[in-house]
Amino acid sequence: MTQPLLIEIGVEELPAIPLLKIVSDIQNSWKTILQTYKLECEFEFIYTPRRLVLKHEAMPLQQEDSIAELMGPPVAAAFKDGEPTGAALGFARKCGVELDQIGRLETNGREVLYFKKEEKGAEAASLLEAMIKEWIASMAFGKMMRWGSRTDEFIRPIRWLQVRLGEESVLAELFGVTSDTKTHVHRMVNYEAVEVPSIDAYEKVLSDGAVMLYPQSRKEKILEQFDILEAEYDILIERDEDLLDEVVAITENPKALLGTFDELFLQLPPEAIITSMKEHQRYFPVFEKGRLTNKFIVVSNAYTEDYSKVIAGNERVLKPRLSDAFFFYKNDLQRGLSTAGLEKVQFIDGLGTLEDKIQRERHIAMRLLGLYMDQAEAQTGCDTVMLEKAMDRAIKLAKADLMSEMVYEFTELQGLMGYYYAKALGEDELVYMAIKEQYMPIGEGAELPSSIFSSIVAMAIKLDTLLGLFSIGKIPTGSKDPFALRRAVNGVIRIVTAYNLPFDIEDVIDLLKAEYAPFDTKQLSDFIIERIYKSFDANPSVIAAVLASGERDINEIAKKVAALNGIVSNDTFKEQFSTFKRVANISKDLDLDDDLSIDLTLFKEDAEVSLYNAYEKVLNTSYENYNQRLDALFGLKTVLDTYFDDVMVNAEQIALRVNRQHMIGSIYKTFRDIADIKEITI
DSSP, rough: OOEEEEEEEEESSSHHHHHHHHHHHHHHHHHHHHHTTTOOOEEEEEEETTTTEEEEEEEEEEEEOOEEEEEEEEEHEEEEETEHHHHHHHHHHHHHOOOGGGGEETTTTEEEEEEEEEEOOHHHHHHHHHHHHHHHHHHOSSSBOOTTOOEEEEEEEEEEEEEETTTEEOOEEEEEEEOOOOOOOOTTOOHHHHHHHOOHHHHHHHTTTTTTHHHHHHHHHHHHHHHHHHHTTTOOOOHHHHHHHHHTTTSSSSSEEEOOOGGGGGSSOHHHHIIIIIEEEEEEEETTTEEEEEEEEEOOOOOOOOOOHHHHHHHHHHHHHHHHHHHHHHHEEEEEHOOTTGSSBOOOOTTTTTOOOHHHHHHHHHHHHHHHHHHHHHHHOOOOOHHHHHHHHHHHHHTGGGGSSSHHHHHGTTTHHHHHHHHHOOOOHHHHHHHHHTTTTOOTTTOOOSSSHHHHHHHHHHHHHHHHHHHTTTTOOOOOOOOOHHHHHHHHHHHHHHHHHHHHHHHHHHGGGSOOOOOOHHHHHHHHEEEEEHHHOOHHHHHHHHHTOOOOOOOHHHHHHHEEEEEHHHTTTTHHHHHHHHHHHHTTTTTTHHHHHHHGGGOOHHHHHHHHHHHHHHHOOOOOOOHHHHHHTTTTTHHHHHHHHOOOOOOHHHHHHHHHHHHHHHHHHHTTTTOOOOOOOO
16 A cells, blocks of 8 residues: 655755755665665655655555565584584574474575564554655765754754655654644745645645745746746846756745846956856846846845845845955956966975966977967967967966956956956957966867967966876876866867867877976876777777877877778678778788788789789878778778688798788788777677
């Protein structure tokens, strides 16, 4: 039999971000607990700012009965001279019966004591308190609280508890709170506890009390209100999904309201205004005709007929935030961009100060600019001298905004404020754009720098961090990567492939390593190669095949992987590939670095001539890309099949055998210039 089950744990307002981070863990934990207690069933986990709720439509009222089979000691050890030993008596006590009720069983060639008993399933009501306590203990919010004289901890104090199974209220205690049949509705409706007549009445009680129980319903209501406001005022509201989820988690009765602020503050960079609104106040920015306007959206949790005071209060709270930002901005502009003071700011222990980092980044940037000068000149129209001067300036000023008042207050604006200050102070466009884009890309799929020049600055910053951290032994292990070195490598890979920049991993490391303490550069090279496997959307064996060819230029690796993966992914490739696996197997014992000369006078079969001519044509044809070259090589399949049908490669005559092996080995070697085909698995 089953009955509906409602568990409501009432708390003081939950912090949204810690809750949102573990919502799926909370659900999975209860699912595991149900399995452990043999009470598996479907359920919903629901949250509002003041409650964690589990709803079951059909909770089993009792565990299923089960049969326990217990194996005891061998009979030989259980009895001595016909008398029971301590082992036999102990087994009987364990089983909870007299010794004469214990049976015997033949297992694995020996006779042992054996007892089988039926275990009656426990009633769910008797287990719920323990299950709830386990569930609460599993919630890893991070920072926890203690309250009153209690020594146990939770993210926020527990204030009420409901455990309702069918028509019954199940007695349970949690953090000193005993379960009853009451809940709490919106504080502006009723501050006191409200009776819940039954599980069926639960949602109506909350709804009547201005509490929307389901997060998705609250989200839909907010978005619907956004739509109404946009249509009414001809505005566009930025729908930041993370901020929306956070607002959903902190409201029970959401109401989207339009507020305004002084137009004077629009002199600030838009990002400074948006950051002030989002980070400190959880407001949504508003745009008109594509530009940020002096309006904002606040999602209130109030319950009232007149929201004018709510709007006025939020406008009043925002003003000092924007006033501070405006003050910082004007001060920073007056002072100008300067790196003075960065020589006193420690970067990472063992790597000196931020000023030391700037000098290393300058060295890297100038080396990279030398490598990519032709591409940079072609893209910008600037000559070498102009580019070198601009690069020196960009690197020098890239971290200057770290000393600004604005970035001190809003650290997430670093780089961006440097861009605004540099632009306002008349710096070259190359310089201020490079400052703006120095941290790009900031994540998977994120925007890339807009030019090769900016890309060099971004790569210099990432490469210095990589080389520096590896030189002092701070290398990521397992899932731990506190300095985001994997993200740095991913950024370099995306930049060089997007801009078609040559980047031989080992050559670049050798070019730059002199600025750092000696370290095992192979570790860094291997680390970058490991990230290549994660960066390309391709069959892993295809990537392995390309890397096995010895290729270490990231850009060339990307091109080869894309070309080969396109062929390997074809539905017909699997049936064709056996021919080329045979080519690889025949060649496996050859030293491909030896002279694989082919003596045409030793050809005995027409198939040998046909294969040689077809191969020579491939070898002597100029191809525009790896796709065309691989198509031509795999196009040898037909002549290879005929060759293998008509020609005995491992001929008895040594000269013939070697000549034929050289023929096949040459084809394999030509493949290996792009990828080692023996590594491909499909």
